[in-house]
Amino acid sequence: MSRSAVSRTFTEGASVSPEVRRKVLKAAQELGYRVNRLAQGLNNASSNLVGVVGANLSLPFIAKQLDMLSLGLLRRGQQCLLLNAADARSDIAPLIELIFEFRARAIVVLSGEPPASIVDECLANGVKLIVINRLLERSDTDVILSDDILGATLAARRLTDARCRKVAVVTSGSGTPTQIRRAEAFGRIMKDDGIDVVGWHDGPTTYETGLKAARELLADPAIDGAFCVTDLMALGFLDAARHEMGRSVPDDLSVIGFDDIPQASWKSYELTTIAQSFEVLTEAVLAALDHADGQSVIQNVPVTLVERQTVRR
Amino acid sequence: MSRSAVSRTFTEGASVSPEVRRKVLKAAQELGYRVNRLAQGLNNASSNLVGVVGANLSLPFIAKQLDMLSLGLLRRGQQCLLLNAADARSDIAPLIELIFEFRARAIVVLSGEPPASIVDECLANGVKLIVINRLLERSDTDVILSDDILGATLAARRLTDARCRKVAVVTSGSGTPTQIRRAEAFGRIMKDDGIDVVGWHDGPTTYETGLKAARELLADPAIDGAFCVTDLMALGFLDAARHEMGRSVPDDLSVIGFDDIPQASWKSYELTTIAQSFEVLTEAVLAALDHADGQSVIQNVPVTLVERQTVRR
DNA sequence: TGCAATATTGCACACGTGTTCATTGCGGAC
DNA sequence: GTCCGCAATGAACACGTGTGCAATATTGCA
Numbered sequence: 001m002s003r004s005a006v007s008r009t010f011t012e013g014a015s016v017s018p019e020v021r022r023k024v025l026k027a028a029q030e031l032g033y034r035v036n037r038l039a040q041g042l043n044n045a046s047s048n049l050v051g052v053v054g055a056n057l058s059l060p061f062i063a064k065q066l067d068m069l070s071l072g073l074l075r076r077g078q079q080c081l082l083l084n085a086a087d088a089r090s091d092i093a094p095l096i097e098l099i100f101e102f103r104a105r106a107i108v109v110l111s112g113e114p115p116a117s118i119v120d121e122c123l124a125n126g127v128k129l130i131v132i133n134r135l136l137e138r139s140d141t142d143v144i145l146s147d148d149i150l151g152a153t154l155a156a157r158r159l160t161d162a163r164c165r166k167v168a169v170v171t172s173g174s175g176t177p178t179q180i181r182r183a184e185a186f187g188r189i190m191k192d193d194g195i196d197v198v199g200w201h202d203g204p205t206t207y208e209t210g211l212k213a214a215r216e217l218l219a220d221p222a223i224d225g226a227f228c229v230t231d232l233m234a235l236g237f238l239d240a241a242r243h244e245m246g247r248s249v250p251d252d253l254s255v256i257g258f259d260d261i262p263q264a265s266w267k268s269y270e271l272t273t274i275a276q277s278f279e280v281l282t283e284a285v286l287a288a289l290d291h292a293d294g295q296s297v298i299q300n301v302p303v304t305l306v307e308r309q310t311v312r313r
Numbered sequence: 314m315s316r317s318a319v320s321r322t323f324t325e326g327a328s329v330s331p332e333v334r335r336k337v338l339k340a341a342q343e344l345g346y347r348v349n350r351l352a353q354g355l356n357n358a359s360s361n362l363v364g365v366v367g368a369n370l371s372l373p374f375i376a377k378q379l380d381m382l383s384l385g386l387l388r389r390g391q392q393c394l395l396l397n398a399a400d401a402r403s404d405i406a407p408l409i410e411l412i413f414e415f416r417a418r419a420i421v422v423l424s425g426e427p428p429a430s431i432v433d434e435c436l437a438n439g440v441k442l443i444v445i446n447r448l449l450e451r452s453d454t455d456v457i458l459s460d461d462i463l464g465a466t467l468a469a470r471r472l473t474d475a476r477c478r479k480v481a482v483v484t485s486g487s488g489t490p491t492q493i494r495r496a497e498a499f500g501r502i503m504k505d506d507g508i509d510v511v512g513w514h515d516g517p518t519t520y521e522t523g524l525k526a527a528r529e530l531l532a533d534p535a536i537d538g539a540f541c542v543t544d545l546m547a548l549g550f551l552d553a554a555r556h557e558m559g560r561s562v563p564d565d566l567s568v569i570g571f572d573d574i575p576q577a578s579w580k581s582y583e584l585t586t587i588a589q590s591f592e593v594l595t596e597a598v599l600a601a602l603d604h605a606d607g608q609s610v611i612q613n614v615p616v617t618l619v620e621r622q623t624v625r626r
Numbered sequence: 627t628g629c630a631a632t633a634t635t636g637c638a639c640a641c642g643t644g645t646t647c648a649t650t651g652c653g654g655a656c
Numbered sequence: 657g658t659c660c661g662c663a664a665t666g667a668a669c670a671c672g673t674g675t676g677c678a679a680t681a682t683t684g685c686a
Contacts, residue, residue, distance in 0.1 A: 032434065032437065032438070034410070034413050034414050035414055036355070036414065036416065037414045037415045037416075038351045038352075038354040038355045038360060038415065038416055039351075039355050041351040042349070042351045042352050042355055047351060049394075052395075056380070057376060057379055057380035057383065058373065058376040058377040058379075058380040058575070060371065060373070060376075063370060063371040063373075063376035063379075064371040066370055066371075066376075066379075067369070067370035067371040067397065070370065070395050070396075070397040071397040071399055074396060074397055074399075074408075079394060079396070079411070079415070080394070080395040080396070080397070081362075081392060081393070081394060081395075082365075082383050082393040082394075082395040083383075083387060083392070083393070084380065084383040084384040084387055084393070086384055086387075095387075097347070098392070100347050101347050101348055101349065101350045102350045102351065102392070103349065103350075103351055121345065124345065125345070207575070207579060211580070235579070236579075238581075239579060239580035239581055240580065242580075242581075243580045243581070244580075262371070262520070263576060266520060266548070266549075266552060267524070267552035267553070267555075267556045267557075268551075268552055268555075268556070268581035268582065269581065
């Protein structure tokens with residue numbers, strides 16, 4: 001009969017007699033009553049929303065992350081408040097402010113770089129901040145990183161095994177930390193091996209950028225290998241190499257990518273690439289949500305070489 | 314000084330003296346104060362959240378829709394509560410219940426079919442329900458549909474122009490209304506023209522299903538045309554046709570898809586397809602959000618034939 | 627039956643808004 | 657000097673929870 005009875009009926013483990021419980025449920029059914037999550041959040045000073053910030057949600061790599069993350073959150077009983085940052089370079093601070101206003105438990109950043117002031121605010125308000133594949137030089141944030149150094153090493157070793165003489169490294173012009181780490185590590189190793197490396201970077205992280213890279217780089221007939229730090233660019237690179245620049249892959253050109261997006265295994269490409277496990281990555285994010293407030297971790301997601309058909313044996 | 318002053322400071326068009334306003338803003342800055350959207354929503358009996366239900370968010374077609382929709386919502390000052398339905402066949406009713414609990418203004422359904430009881434509840438609570446590319450036989454819901462009949466007609470006409478004699482229609486086994494409408498309309502037209510049509514359906518709406526379709530259908534050497542009701546399946550179909558079944562496209566096999574996903578224009582495919590404008594589709598959804606409560610509309614999103622390289626001239 | 631222990635229940639409060647209402651202060655017009 | 661209009665401001669309320677506290681009903685035990 002009292003409002004407390006209602007609350008207790010819908011609260012796990014509260015003390016209600018079976019009879020009252022039954023009456024409440026029946027009344028709720030008739031009146032179309034539903035718990036109000038806004039009021040719950042107001043009362044607890046925290047909703048169980050998790051803010052997710054991302055840009056270019058239709059790119060395969062991001063879309064896959066978002067798919068698995070939103071599913072994982074839902075399974076854990078948390079809801080996903082999705083904010084689209086529109087552009088990889090756009091300022092995500094206002095979006096994070098918005099998430100604060102919803103009293104979210106945690107914030108996951110897939111794109112863009114949260115400014116230091118925001119990081120401080122998260123810390124002050126007890127909001128978990130988790131960034132994926134972007135390097136924050138702070139020890140008070142959870143950072144999930146693909147093992148870029150290992151990945152670059154695997155790629156480099158594979159291209160030297162294929163006896164490449166002059167290789168290109170293709171990055172986008174966006175200059176995300178992950179891409180730079182991959183490219184730099186790769187360049188260092190190759191130079192140590194005494195192999196010519198030519199860097200290239202321009203444009204957004206898209207298929208079209210890969211096309212452009214191949215058109216410009218393959219004007220040099222000496223180039224016989226390429227490491228594209230993103231599968232999407234690798235696929236564009238492959239297409240331009242084969243259909244416009246007349247190269248035969250893998251016979252006179254070896255190409256290797258990074259991420260292992262679904263399209264990489266399509267029959268027209270069979271791209272050899274460095275795979276990050278989306279499962280492990282998602283698990284790492286979900287695990288980070290459970291960390292205590294002070295505890296923050298930099299976690300490396302393991303990578304493996306997936307051997308397909310674009311590198312000479 | 315009073316709490317009212319704070320509220321007025323952050324409310325557009327409220328009556329506050331510049332001095333008080335300045336003081337409040339300064340204090341807010343120092344204390345890290347932020348408006349609490351949960352309390353706002355509680356007070357208004359409605360948050361400005363929009364619930365979005367979708368499955369398989371990493372499929373290009375869905376991902377693109379979600380990308381544009383979330384961006385459009387954000388630009389309109391509404392937030393996107395994303396619920397991942399995991400599977401195209403899974404029951405979305407509990408997810409919609411969850412959205413109700415957040416007192417969302419509107420619900421957008423990208424996957425699955427909301428049961429009638431849910432539709433009634435939306436109507437009763439004044440929650441706008443918008444379904445995309447699934448046919449609800451009710452006049453009280455906003456339905457955004459691609460013009461499947463026109464699309465099927467364009468595809469049929471193009472394949473007859475290419476002088477195909479025996480054509481296949483490929484659908485997934487999920488049996489979504491849109492796919493069925495496309496396939497049925499296409500089949501009807503072809504039969505009217507006296508052309509042999511063989512239907513095929515199986516599996517989920519994926520690239521792999523397209524592969525399987527080609528492997529099974531192209532065992533029949535007479536088949537010289539195919540309409541895949543989804544680009545993703547069309548790309549799989551193309552790959553198996555070319556690389557496994559030894560067909561030359563478009564010389565002895567013409568293939569046409571539907572949706573115009575980004576990958577359709579990649580150099581390895583150059584898929585001729587029926588394009589739905591993602592811009593128009595998104596605009597239609599956003600416009601539907603503004604409809605008055607009673608007013609609901611079935612809107613057809615126009616389609617066009619995009620001529621590329623997979624149908625014989 | 628009597629008493630203690632336990633389960634159930636109602637009341638009151640706090641959470642942070644936006645808004646209505648009444649009050650106050652002020653400037654200008656007569 | 658008085659009165660009117662207007663802007664500014666504070667007090668109070670309602671929104672729907674979950675919970676601490678006190679009161680009451682029920683059970684177990686001697």
